[in-house]
Amino acid sequence: MSDNEATESLKELGLSTYEARVFITLVEIGSGTAREIASVTEVPRPQVYTTAHDLESRGFISIQQSNPQVFQPVSLDEAKAQLENRFETQRDSVFDYLESLEPATGNEAEENEDVWSITGKTAITERIAKLASEANQTILYGSPDLVDPSPDLVTALEAACERGIGVTLLAKSGQTIDSSWIDNDNIDIFYSSQVNQSNEYAERILIVDLDVFLLSIRGGKADDGSCRKVL
Numbered sequence: 001m002s003d004n005e006a007t008e009s010l011k012e013l014g015l016s017t018y019e020a021r022v023f024i025t026l027v028e029i030g031s032g033t034a035r036e037i038a039s040v041t042e043v044p045r046p047q048v049y050t051t052a053h054d055l056e057s058r059g060f061i062s063i064q065q066s067n068p069q070v071f072q073p074v075s076l077d078e079a080k081a082q083l084e085n086r087f088e089t090q091r092d093s094v095f096d097y098l099e100s101l102e103p104a105t106g107n108e109a110e111e112n113e114d115v116w117s118i119t120g121k122t123a124i125t126e127r128i129a130k131l132a133s134e135a136n137q138t139i140l141y142g143s144p145d146l147v148d149p150s151p152d153l154v155t156a157l158e159a160a161c162e163r164g165i166g167v168t169l170l171a172k173s174g175q176t177i178d179s180s181w182i183d184n185d186n187i188d189i190f191y192s193s194q195v196n197q198s199n200e201y202a203e204r205i206l207i208v209d210l211d212v213f214l215l216s217i218r219g220g221k222a223d224d225g226s227c228r229k230v231l
Helices: 003-012 017-029 034-040 045-058 076-105 108-112 121-133 151-162
Strands: 061-064 070-073 115-119 138-142 166-172 187-192 202-208 212-219 222-229
Touching: 003 017, 017 034, 017 045, 017 061, 017 070, 034 045, 045 061, 115 121, 121 138, 121 151, 121 202, 121 212, 138 151, 151 166
Parallel strands: 138 166, 166 187
Antiparallel strands: 061 070, 115 222, 138 202, 202 212, 212 222
């Protein structure tokens, strides 16, 4: 990674361009005055002072009150902790706000939609687990890969079994299935030579209560899902 790439990464983590450049320079030279920093970076000398004090307020550098002032970076572990704390604080703040909006906008829009789409393997697994938790009667689940299922998915289907929901895995004849499912007497496995798993884009299928249908296909780096409520 180059200095320019590091600058862009630090900007994505919340630093300004000048803050990123000054911090990287101080890490490289150990410590320096505004004149020394300005000679290395593209930051004008007057802006170095302002930027350095901003970095100090963020907890990224310390300032020696001498004449001239000398600026020194904190340890990288401490700087990393500052970024993590900043991220967590902002994340918690925005999600607290979003949760305050949820009762008003909540899941009402989703419940009124007959079809919706989601992207990303993790998001789709979470949706499958959520739909499984809402099942009232039956769950049918199939995938070309039943060998190493997500722990969240296993937990969701086992919880459904404990609630008395009929859970059936759809598998192709001879398909390998994870032992955690085979050993579960409450999960039925339906083997069929008619199950078509030759399509390289097919990923997962879920049918809940013969009312909700989820089809997951591989698209790019992560699989995409289309979920539909069958009326």
